[in-house]
Every structure is written in structure tokens, then in C-alpha cells.
Amino acid sequence: MxxxxxxxxxxxxxxxxxxxxQAETGIFSLNLGLFVWTVVLFVLTLLVLAKWVFPLIAxxxxxxxxxxxxxxxDALSARDEAKGLLSQQEAAxxxxxxxxxxMLENARQHADGLRKEMLEEARAQQAQMLDxxxxxxxxxxxxxxxxxxxxxxxxxxAASERLIRARLDAEENRRLVHEFVSDV
Amino acid sequence: MNPxxxxxxxxxxxxxxxxxxxxxxxxxxxxEHHGEAHAAGGHAEEWGTEVMMHHVVDSNIWEFGxxxxxxxxxxxxxxxxxxxxxxxxxxxxxxxxxxxxFTIATMFIAAxxxxxxxxxxxAPGGLLNGIEAFYLxxxxxxxxxxxxxxxxxxxxxxxxxxxxxLYANLLGLIPFGATATGNIMVTAALAIxxxxxxxxxxxxxxxxxxxxxxxxxxxxxxxxxxxxxTLLIMAPVELIAKFSKIMALAIRLFANMTAGHFVILxxxxxxxxxxxxxxxxxxxxxxxxxxxxxxxxxxxxVMMLEIxxxxxxxxxxxxxxxxxIGLIRHAH
Numbered sequence: 433m434x435x436x437x438x439x440x441x442x443x444x445x446x447x448x449x450x451x452x453x454q455a456e457t458g459i460f461s462l463n464l465g466l467f468v469w470t471v472v473l474f475v476l477t478l479l480v481l482a483k484w485v486f487p488l489i490a491x492x493x494x495x496x497x498x499x500x501x502x503x504x505x506d507a508l509s510a511r512d513e514a515k516g517l518l519s520q521q522e523a524a525x526x527x528x529x530x531x532x533x534x535m536l537e538n539a540r541q542h543a544d545g546l547r548k549e550m551l552e553e554a555r556a557q558q559a560q561m562l563d564x565x566x567x568x569x570x571x572x573x574x575x576x577x578x579x580x581x582x583x584x585x586x587x588x589x590a591a592s593e594r595l596i597r598a599r600l601d602a603e604e605n606r607r608l609v610h611e612f613v614s615d616v
Numbered sequence: 617m618n619p620x621x622x623x624x625x626x627x628x629x630x631x632x633x634x635x636x637x638x639x640x641x642x643x644x645x646x647x648e649h650h651g652e653a654h655a656a657g658g659h660a661e662e663w664g665t666e667v668m669m670h671h672v673v674d675s676n677i678w679e680f681g682x683x684x685x686x687x688x689x690x691x692x693x694x695x696x697x698x699x700x701x702x703x704x705x706x707x708x709x710x711x712x713x714x715x716x717x718f719t720i721a722t723m724f725i726a727a728x729x730x731x732x733x734x735x736x737x738x739a740p741g742g743l744l745n746g747i748e749a750f751y752l753x754x755x756x757x758x759x760x761x762x763x764x765x766x767x768x769x770x771x772x773x774x775x776x777x778x779x780x781x782l783y784a785n786l787l788g789l790i791p792f793g794a795t796a797t798g799n800i801m802v803t804a805a806l807a808i809x810x811x812x813x814x815x816x817x818x819x820x821x822x823x824x825x826x827x828x829x830x831x832x833x834x835x836x837x838x839x840x841x842x843x844x845x846t847l848l849i850m851a852p853v854e855l856i857a858k859f860s861k862i863m864a865l866a867i868r869l870f871a872n873m874t875a876g877h878f879v880i881l882x883x884x885x886x887x888x889x890x891x892x893x894x895x896x897x898x899x900x901x902x903x904x905x906x907x908x909x910x911x912x913x914x915x916x917x918v919m920m921l922e923i924x925x926x927x928x929x930x931x932x933x934x935x936x937x938x939x940x941i942g943l944i945r946h947a948h
Contacts, residue, residue, distance in 0.1 A: 459673055459874070463801050465693070465702040466674065469709045470796075470805035477716040477780055482772040485723045489751060490771075492730030 588613055629894050668881045672874055674708045674799055680792050708796040715783035715796065722747060722779065754778055754934060762938040763945065766821075770941055773813060778934040781806065785873055785926030789919070797929075798873035800866065807866035810937045815858070818944030830947050831855055865936055872929050876922040883915040 592609050678686040688710060693702035726747035733744070759774050760767045781797055788795025796802045819827045831854045834843055887908050894904035 459669060460800055461673070463674065463702065463706070463799075464699055465704060466706065466708055466799060466801040467805045468701060468703060470712060470802045471809060473709075473712045473716045474776070474780060474806060474809060477719055478773060478776045480720055481723055481776050485720065485727045486772045486775070488727035489723065489730050489748070492727070492734050493748065493752070495734050496730075 629891070667885065668878055671881055672795070672798055672877050674706045674794075676704060676706055678707050678710065678792070678794075707794040708799050708802060711787050711794045711796045712784060712802065714787055715780055718783045718787075719776065719779040722783075723775075726751070750778070751775060758935050758938050762935070762942040764942060766945070767938075767942075770813070770817070770938065774934045774938050777806070777810070777937055778930050781869065781933050782927060782930035785930060786923070788873065788877070789922055789926065795873050795877065797869055798877060800870045803866040803870040806869070806933070807862045810865060810933075810940070811858075811862045814862075814937070814940045814944055817941050818947065821945040822947060826947070830944060831858075861936075861940060865933065869929050869933055872925055876918060876925055879918050880915050880922070883911040883918065886911040 592613070595605060595609055676688050676690055678688060680686075688705045688707065690704040691702070693700050693704075695701070722743075726744050729744035730748075754775050755771050759771050763770055784797040784802070785795065787793045788798060797806075815827075818830060822830070832847055832851050833854060834846060838846060890907035891904050893900035894908075895901060896904075
């Protein structure tokens with residue numbers, strides 16, 4: 433612009449007559465031709481744009497709008513779906529967990545019962561064995577006592593026999609044998 | 617001083633000398649005869665005005681400064697109902713054509729990118745994003761926001777207004793360009809297209825009776841005797857309001873686009889006026905150089921402002937057309 437103005441200045445200096453000839457078209461000159469040209473050019477531009485160009489742009493924008501809206505909708509529905517799946521998973525997990533808990537509880541109870549039962553059984557068995565042992569011991573003791581008594585009688589008889597044989601004469605010995613026999 | 621600056625100074629000095637050659641005889645005459653002083657001043661002013669006007673007004677010659685010029689085709693004028701219509705291709709017609717082509721090309725490229733994008737060939741790129749941002753902004757925040765339901769039909773019109781005016785504005789800022797929107801006939805034509813669309817939209821939306829009420833409006837509850845008086849006063853006012861809005865639309869765009877050019881040209885003119893002081897003593901050289909640099913800086917600043925104004929005015933035009941359509945459709 434600066435250059436063009438400067439150059440215009442040069443031009444004006446170099447050719448003032450040409451300038452003077454053009455000066456008659458002033459700044460407010462009413463050139464109807466220009467008016468007509470403006471209307472024609474503007475209307476043509478408008479028609480071309482409105483018929484062939486703007487529909488493309490508007491359509492493109494509309495399509496992109498729809499595409500983005502679709503993508504957003506998809507994302508939202510996917511999110512909802514994921515949320516549903518997640519809650520489903522959580523429920524399943526919870527169910528599994530409670531089932532496991534239940535199974536554990538059952539097992540524990542079962543084991544407890546089993547242990548108690550076994551304990552009872554062992555105890556009973558123990559008592560039985562103890563009883564048996566006691567009875568056995570009693571019997572044995574009786575048997576032993578009889579045996580000892582028998583042996584003692586035998587021994588006493590043997591001793592007395594030997595004593596009698598040795599000193600059957602003495603009064604004292606007789607008393608001893610008597611005492612021995614009564615003690616057995 | 618460096619050689620580049622020296623050379624530019626020298627060329628400016630020779631330019632200034634030529635200015636002086638033109639001004640000197642007049643100035644000498646002015647000193648001799650006091651009575652002729654006014655005429656001499658007038659001559660100097662005329663010179664500046666001529667350069668400015670020459671740059672702003674329409675013409676049949678497209679100049680490229682030192683690179684020559686193109687004579688645009690002239691057609692014989694014809695009469696329609698007593699009005700002379702000259703359909704010759706002038707500079708402004710040519711630049712309107714460029715604006716139309718650029719508008720279509722821009723939107724077409726954007727449309728093709730959109731299409732390719734939809735076919736999944738290409739990720740959205742720079743130009744498409746830019747155009748789409750404009751398109752969506754104009755559609756959603758200008759047209760739909762101001763017109764409301766049923767505003768879709770006006771989207772192409774408003775967007776075309778925006779880009780057509782934007783390109784016409786911007787093309788005036790490039791070297792050897794011409795600002796078609798700095799011509800009152802162009803802006804008037806655009807405004808009248810807007811007027812036709814606004815009034816038609818109002819007529820369709822409101823029906824014949826409702827549309828008539830936009831001119832002959834009686835507030836409800838008005839006492840009988842006041843009705844004719846109100847009509848007599850308010851109908852012309854309403855009618856004038858319809859046209860004044862449109863005139864404001866035309867003049868706003870025209871004045872904004874022209875004023876910026878005048879400001880830039882005025883700064884450039886300062887260079888031609890005070891640049892001649894370069895080489896006339898230390899003081900003269902200092903003032904001349906300061907003026908040249910200052911003017912160039914200010915012209916550059918105004919140039920930047922012009923780019924902004926080009927965008928702003930296109931936006932304002934599009935916005936106001938939407939507002940007016942919305943207003944008349946929702947009248948009463």
C-alpha cells in the first residue's frame with residue numbers, strides 16, 4: 433500500500449493530464465453500472481455458493497456432528513454396558529465368596545462333629561480298655577493270691593516236713609510251726 | 617548512514633525535488649502577489665487531493681505504477697427509463713469479480729476438504745478449520761442467534777455477505793489493489809440487496825397484514841381520536857427508519873473503507889511534503905528524515921488497523937443484516 437501510494441504519487445507527477453481526465457469521476461459519483469455489476473456479482477456468488485458449495489459444507493458438518501454424536505452415544509452405551517457387566521461380575525464374585533464361606537463353615541462344622549465323635553469314641557474305648565484292664569488285674573490278683581496261698585501252703589508243708597523231720601521233739605519248734613501255719 | 621538508507625534518501629530527495637518543481641512557481645507567484653496566495657495554496661491542496669482521490673475513486677485504468685497500466689474494456693452506455701447505465705468493466709468491477717471468485721474459491725476449497733474429511737482421507741487442516749470456524753460462528757452465533765427458528769434459510773446469504781465484503785475490503789489493501797467497498801455505489805447495492813431480503817423475509821413471516829403493521833402501527837389501547845394522528849406521524853417515521861437503517865449500512869461500510877485509505881495517503885503525503893527538506897541544512901534533513909520515518913511508522917500502524925477494520929466491517933455488515941432480519945420477523 434505504501435509503495436503503491438508512493439508510486440501513485442510518482443505517476444501523478446509524471447502524468448497530471450491523465451489524472452485530471454479521471455478526476456471527473458468523484459468519490460460520490462453515481463455510476464449505475466457499478467450498482468448493477470455489484471448486484472449481479474453478489475447474487476451470482478450467492479447462488480453458486482448456496483447451490484453447490486454450502487450444502488457440501490453444511491452436509492459435512494452435519495455428518496461430522498452425527499459421527500461425533502454417534503461416537504459419544506456409543507461410548508456412553510459402552511460405559512453403561514461395562515457398568516452392568518461390572519456389577520454382574522461383582523455379584524458373581526460375591527456369590528462365589530459367600531458360597532466358599534458357607535462351604536468352609538460346613539467343613540468346619542463337619543470336622544468339629546467328627547472330632548467330637550472321635551474323641552467320644554476314643555474316650556469310650558479308653559474307659560472300656562481301662563475297665564477291661566482293671567477286671568483283668570482283679571482276676572489276676574485273685575489268681576495270684578490263690579497261687580501264692582497254694583505255694584505258701586506247699587512251702588510251709590515242705591518246711592514243716594523238713595522241720596518235723598529234723599526237730600520234732602522240741603516243744604518250741606512245734607509252737608513255731610503252728611504259728612507259721614496260722615499266719616499263712 | 618548505511619548505503620541502503622543513503623540510496624532511499626536519495627530517491628526520496630529526487631522525488632521531493634520534483635514536488636518542489638511543481639510547487640515552486642506557484643509559491644513564487646504567491647509571494648509576489650498576495651491576492652494570488654489563496655489560489656496557489658489551492659493548487660497545492662488540489663495536488664494532494666488529486667492523488668488521494670485518484671487512489672480512491674473508480675477508473676477504467678488499472679495502474680501498476682512503474683510497471684505500466686491496463687485499460688479495462690469499455691462498453692457503450694445505455695439508457696433504461698432515463699437512467700444512464702454504463703456496464704464498462706472498471707477497476708472496482710474487476711475487484712468485485714476478484715472478491716466473488718475468491719469467495720467462491722475459498723468456500724469451495726473448504727467444501728472439498730470437508731468432503732475428503734468425510735471420506736476419511738484427510739484429517740482436518742488449517743484452511744478448513746479456519747473457514748469452518750467462521751462458518752459455524754456466523755451460522756450459530758450471528759444468524760441463528762439473531763433470527764432464531766427458521767434462520768437456516770438466511771445462513772448462505774449472511775455468510776456470502778461476510779466473505780464477499782471481507783475479500784472486497786482486503787483486496788484494497790494489497791499493492792495496486794482497489795477497494796470496491798470504498799465506493800458508495802457498491803455498498804449501496806449490497807445494502808439494497810439486504811433491504812430486499814429483510815423486507816421480503818418480514819413479509820413472508822408476518823403476512824400482508826402483519827407486514828403492513830410494521831409501517832402503520834397503532835399501540836394497543838390508544839384512544840380513538842389519537843389514532844389518525846399517530847398514524848400520520850408514525851407511519852412516515854417507520855418508513856424512514858426502514859431506509860435509514862439501510863443507508864447507514866451502506867455509508868458505514870463505504871466511509872470506513874475510504875477513511876482508512878485517506879489516513880494512509882495523508883501520512884504518505886507528509887513524506888512528499890516534508891521529505892523535500894532533506895538536504896536543506898542539518899535542521900531540514902533532521903525534520904525531513906524524522907517525518908519520513910514517522911509517517912512510514914504511522915502508515916504501517918494504520919495499515920494494520922485497516923486489516924482489522926476490513927474484518928470488522930464485514931462482520932458488522934453480516935451481523936446487522938441478521939439483526940434486521942430477526943427484528944422484522946419478530947416485529948410486534
